[in-house]
Amino acid sequence: MFSCLFWGACFEGIGYLCFVNVLLLGSGGREHAFAMKMAQSDRLNNLYIAPGNAGTAQFGKNVSLNPTDVVAVFQFCKDNQIQLVVPGNEDPLVAGISDYIEAQAAQEGLDIKVAGPSHWCAQLEGSKDFSKAFMGRHAIPTARYQSFALSQLDEAAAFMKTLEPPYVLKADGLAAGKGVIITTSFEEAMETLREMTDGSKFGKAGEVVVIEEFLKGIELSVFGISDGKDWKVLASAKDYKRIFDNDEGPNTGGMGAISPVPFADEAFMQKVIDRILKPTYEGLVSEGHPYKGFLFVGLMNVGGDPFVIEYNVRMGDPETEAIFPRLKTPMLDLLKAMAGGNLGAVDVALDSQTAATIFLVSGGYPGDIEKGKVIEFPNAVGEDQWLFHAGTKQEGESVVTNGGRVIAVTSLGEDIPSALLRSNTLASQIHFDGKFNRTDIGLDLMKYHTL
Ligand code: AMP
Ligand code: GLY
Secondary structure, three states, X not given: OOOOOOHHHHOOOOHHHOOEEEEEEEOOHHHHHHHHHHHOOOOXXXXXXXXXXXXXXXXXXXXXXXXXXXXHHHHHHHHOOOOEEEEOOHHHHHOOHHHHHHHHHHHOOOOOEEOOOOHHHHXXXXXXXXHHHHHHHOOOOEOOEEEEOHHHHHHHHHHXXXXXXXXXXXXOOOOOOOOEEEEOOHHHHHHHHHHHHOOOOOHHHHOOEEEEOOOOOEEEEEEEEEEOOOEEEEEEEEEOOEEEHHHEEEEOOOOEEEEOOOOOOHHHHHHHHHHHHHHHHHHHHHOOOOOEEEEEEEEEEEOOEEEEEEEEOOOOOOHHHHHHHHEOOOHHHHHHHHHHOOHHHOOOOEOXXXXXXXXXXXXXXXXXXXXXXXXXXXXXXXXXXXXXXXXXXXXXXXXXXXXXXXXXXXXXXXXXXXXXXXXXXHHOOOEOOOOEOOOOOOHHHHHHHOO
């Protein structure tokens, strides 16, 4: 093992001297994509993934460590000379991992950086009420809203009567992507509100509920990166959240993604920059909380105008599996610049091809699923094609299913149809009992190619 003697200097631009030990937190397809991209750097020394999956294990060592146990994560960093921590999902960020690790490291004279935002900034994802109030303070376009607790049901009913159905109810806190209820029935909305605010539906996360206006349009996500001083647009992507074709059935973690989004053209992206990204990053600085890390802005395109549906303080899954294969900038450079305050010196370069990602999931997902099904893989994967593991586990000689979302299949192509054809063909060569995938990923976007 080669330990870096010059880590402080790494962040000041002589990174070529340094070999870096990295701890990546998470276990999804997103983390497989992070691990793969980081492993392309010859300056990566040791990569640990907590807890990881069978895909991340190809690039580093999976370790049994709870990512939200910030004390244990810091101890692990000390024991393994980690210099960079990369949180994949939101839980450790909302738990305050960035502040804790960097403060402890400073106290002990260690240089450990975290490529993710502070606890304060992570409230943009951790609390819907917080993020709506932030958008209000900075005139960032979003749906009209008010927040209510159990003692305010009459006021909530009065506010809902000012809105056109459908009604959108959002649990304030983190609810594993399930905290948004949309219904056209006023009575059902009131009943749901009661169940949320009394804690019976989402526990503490639902005790405050944001009720907001329904936005009619087409969704997309735009990702930004920043180091607290400079910020840049990373890419656009569109996720497909429902389990069945035509956006039917329950919400999932995401069944596929396309990047870039054809209707997010230069004019639309300029509106996103001027009306949303700029006021968001500048607003955070003006409130004394500069943002460092990836920022995921969920948007609704309403007749050509972008409105924020939500902020997430991390990359998306499966958007990452579509965006990272397009990324030409070395991942480790990007992460180090983000964590170390040097992003201004790094160019973000993306392949202009389209990426199409299709998730293969276990039968029954997002409800009850069976694990442990042996996965059969094709003998070879083509150029510019990737299989990102999510719910998978190595069991002896076999890789078996270990979760709802199992494998994300990504291909690049010169347009959506060609990327999709490649991904669908590859997806059909993977087998496990109960395998299911959507067959309409990207089809809604085809028409924009001809505009
Ligand atoms: P969120 O967890 O806030 O991203 O919401 C989950 C999903 O609910 C989004 O991806 C949208 O499809 C939908 N949604 C959330 N807020 C609204 C809104 N104000 N209008 C229409 N759809 C919404
Ligand atoms: N794909 C949605 C998310 O990562 O939250």
